Amino acid sequence: MRNVEALWRLFARWPRATLHASPELEWFESPLRFHIYNGVFRTGDLADRPLVIATVRGHFARAGKPFWWVVSPRNRATGLAEELASAGLSHLEDVEGMARSLARPLSRKEIPGVRIEAVRDAAGAQAYRAMQQERWQLSSAVEDDLRDLHRYMDHLPTFTRVIAWLDGKPVGKAASFVDGEVAGIYGVYTRPPARGRGIGEAVTAEAIDAAHRLGARRVVLHSEPKAVRLYERMGFSKVCPLPLYVGSPQAARSGAPNP
Numbered sequence: 001m002r003n004v005e006a007l008w009r010l011f012a013r014w015p016r017a018t019l020h021a022s023p024e025l026e027w028f029e030s031p032l033r034f035h036i037y038n039g040v041f042r043t044g045d046l047a048d049r050p051l052v053i054a055t056v057r058g059h060f061a062r063a064g065k066p067f068w069w070v071v072s073p074r075n076r077a078t079g080l081a082e083e084l085a086s087a088g089l090s091h092l093e094d095v096e097g098m099a100r101s102l103a104r105p106l107s108r109k110e111i112p113g114v115r116i117e118a119v120r121d122a123a124g125a126q127a128y129r130a131m132q133q134e135r136w137q138l139s140s141a142v143e144d145d146l147r148d149l150h151r152y153m154d155h156l157p158t159f160t161r162v163i164a165w166l167d168g169k170p171v172g173k174a175a176s177f178v179d180g181e182v183a184g185i186y187g188v189y190t191r192p193p194a195r196g197r198g199i200g201e202a203v204t205a206e207a208i209d210a211a212h213r214l215g216a217r218r219v220v221l222h223s224e225p226k227a228v229r230l231y232e233r234m235g236f237s238k239v240c241p242l243p244l245y246v247g248s249p250q251a252a253r254s255g256a257p258n259p
């Protein structure tokens with residue numbers, strides 16, 4: 001969780017994002033009207049948690065933005081998940097927290113016709129953005145904001161975006177973020193026609209290598225349930241599930257549970 005928290009704090013320094021931070025709660029929002037770009041990433045000991053949940057939910061409802069709320073291992077036994085559900089947030093999924101030491105090297109395989117490289121220029125950033133839009137089915141209305149976000153990312157020395165190119169076309173992506181000795185892997189995606197030939201593994205491995213060169217000794221990630229086998233093959237082990245709750249502005253306005 002620490003890597004996720006550090007990444008969102010960094011993301012919140014994007015001039016168009018806002019970090020709301022207190023010792024008890026950290027959350028951020030951005031102009032992007034999509035849940036992964038708005039959310040609560042650290043919940044501490046709150047005196048009146050239902051009130052705080054209602055306040056954050058009301059804030060995003062007024063802004064018209066969906067948002068997420070992650071239940072970390074430290075929140076597990078405290079009933080936070082149940083309170084989020086009764087406040088009308090829906091349980092999106094349990095992503096699997098996984099980790100791997102870099103003491104053992106990764107094995108790398110060449111994939112015929114596929115070139116894997118870090119984003120170094122505007123064309124690379126544009127390709128990465130296009131795959132983000134495809135992955136999350138983001139409307140073209142977000143393009144300008146997403147472009148601006150990537151301009152900010154261009155200057156982050158510890159954040160590496162990786163792309164797989166097949167015959168000059170982008171087919172996969174991943175990113176790594178190094179915080180101290182720990183690297184987090186984010187945003188692994190292969191375009192549907194290119195799946196099943198090792199591209200997901202290759203972009204993840206390249207993002208890990210970049211993090212290793214920046215001093216990382218251990219890698220963490222949160223995996224969709226379907227991708228767990230892929231990461232286990234790469235030597236990752238399950239650490240803990242991370243339940244993810246999502247609130248939509250519509251549900252927040254009507255008070256009804258989210259679909």
Ligand SMILES: CC(C)(COP(=O)(O)OP(=O)(O)OC[C@H]1O[C@@H](n2cnc3c(N)ncnc32)[C@H](O)[C@@H]1OP(=O)(O)O)[C@@H](O)C(=O)NCCC(=O)NCCS
Pocket residue numbers: 172187188189190191194195196197198199200201202222223224226227228229230231
């Ligand atoms: C997960 C994903 C990146 C794998 O890409 P890929 O290039 O096919 O990966 P590889 O060829 O290296 O490995 C295939 C593995 O992906 C996993 N996988 C297959 N279909 C998947 C799907 N629809 N969603 C998630 N994972 C899938 C399986 O573990 C598969 O392993 P198997 O061959 O033993 O069954 C790709 O399916 C994807 O983009 N899915 C949607 C987004 C996502 O789930 N991202 C993962 C975030 S942690």
